[in-house]
Amino acid sequence: MKMKPDISTLSLAIMGLISQRPQTGYDIRKAFAEKPLGHFSSSPGAIYPALQRMTKDGWICGKVDDEKVLRPRKVYEMTESGRDLLERHLRQSVDRDDVIWRMDDLMLRFSLMDEIVGRAATLRFLRSFATELEAYVAHLRCFLGEAKPSMPVCGRLAMENGIGAYEMNAAWARRALEELETDA
Amino acid sequence: MKMKPDISTLSLAIMGLISQRPQTGYDIRKAFAEKPLGHFSSSPGAIYPALQRMTKDGWICGKVDDEKVLRPRKVYEMTESGRDLLERHLRQSVDRDDVIWRMDDLMLRFSLMDEIVGRAATLRFLRSFATELEAYVAHLRCFLGEAKPSMPVCGRLAMENGIGAYEMNAAWARRALEELETDA
DNA sequence: CGATACATGTAACCGGTTACATGATTTT
DNA sequence: AAAATCATGTAACCGGTTACATGTATCG
Known part of the structure; x- marks a missing residue:
């Protein structure tokens, strides 16, 4: 019912940051704590084990930037195979399960x-994103139409809120598409 | 950075279902698998342990509806202290942390x-929900205004998507408020 | 009689949370 | 010298996932 995410949202966010520029665990924690969008845990108990796992899996590697101190400051950067994995993940197309179960991952x-993978891939992504959303909205509207009479008011309102969220995303995708198609 | 949720989203959803009418674990699994909105795991490995925990904590209790069979069919219903807890949880007012970290819980x-707790509480909820959202949107818009020049196009678009989601929720809350104020 | 839906559970695993522990560097 | 901030980590716990195991009732 869920399946797929070879890369967790946290790992993806971390790779996103260190792709821009190599960073320490602490830099990453700060970034997550300060950024208002995309909520990631900035707790050391999440970040450091994640960095260890990703290192073990060969996606990133940490270079001790200073010599013989007791507490080494490790600067992490992507490995080749990490970049590879990241690019493959970013190029995946969008399906219905993604929009239902993995919206956070999608926006990230x-x-x-x-x-990282260029404008053409971004446009492809937005097109499939909008298409899947519009199809799913149609499906939900149909469901709502049938269920409405037997639903309590607030159940119906909650469902309209859910559908509204998907519609908002679809409209946003169309706007983004227009903007990105007509610029540099 | 996160704290608070005395009741997990899954427990809340389960209590919501068995408040309507006593149900078995299997009924709950089916409800989660079929309902298009609010994504809950319908896997037995999530549901049955959750029912056990909630029973242990005294929120619900399961009555074996049939006598001496090897596989008893347990119908769960709320206990008094469970109803109490649920009502207290539902009556909590909305703060900024809720809209940032617990939107799913809020909509549920x-x-x-x-x-369960009546129209007056619902209206109070919607008012504080709308107010918190509008304040947070203002805050994000301000942040975006400052950061915009230094942001990559898609970073800006992603942030606009996030803000748009909050705005959509605020607008929805205002509409819902109007509808619920003027009806029975 | 076999398939399918009904129905309940367990166990290994994984990853995030909270809380704790420690040390280095900079500021007051 | 004390306090704050920079910086890295561990350990216990909790709950969800996946996969497995089992048994019952109904229907063709």
Whole structure:
């Protein structure tokens, strides 16, 4: 019912940051704590184990930037195989399960993809994103139409809120598409 | 940075269902698998342990509806202290941390509260929900205004998407408020 | 009689949370 | 010298995921 995410949202966010420029665990924690968008845990108990896992898996590697101190300051950067994995992940197309179960991942992918896999991939992404959303909205509207009479007021309102969220995303995708198609 | 949720979203959803009418674990699984809105795991490995925990904590209790069979069919219903806890949870007011970190919980609460704690509480909820959202949107817009020049196009678009989602929710809350104020 | 839906559970695993522990560097 | 900030980590806990195991009732 869920499946797929070879890369967790946290790992993706971390790779997004260190792709821009190599960073320490602490830099990453600060970035997550200060950024208002995309909520990631900035707790050391999340970040450091994640960095260890990703290192073990060969996606990133940490270079001790200073010599023989007891507490080494490690600056992490992407490895080749990490970049590879990241690019493959960013290039994946959008399906219905993604829009239902992995919206956070989708938006995070969008915010990274233009700079890492280029404009063409970004446009492809937005088109499939909008298409899947519009199809799913149609499906939900149909469901709502049938269920409405038997639903309590607030159940119906909650569902309209859910559908509204998907519609907002679809409209945003169309606007973004227009803007990105007509610029440099 | 996160704190608070005395009740997990899954527990809340389960209590919402069995408040309407006593149900078995299997009924709950089916409800989660079929309902298009609010994504809950319908896997037995999530549901049954959750039911056990909630029973242990005294929020619900399961009555074996049939006598000496090897596989008893347990119908769960709310206990008094469970109803108490649920009502207290539903009556909580909305703060900024809720709209940032617990939007799912908020919408689930909304969909249940009218029938469990009444219209007045629902209206109070919607008012504080709208107010917090509008304040947070203002804050984000301000942040975006400052950061915009130094942001990559897609970073800006992603942030606009995030803000748009909050705005959509605020607008929805105002509409819902109007509808609920003027009806029965 | 076999398939399918009904129905309940367990166990290994994984990753995030909270809380704690420690040390280095900079500021007051 | 004390306090704050920079910086890295560990350990216990909790709950969800996946996969497995089992048994019952109904229907063709």
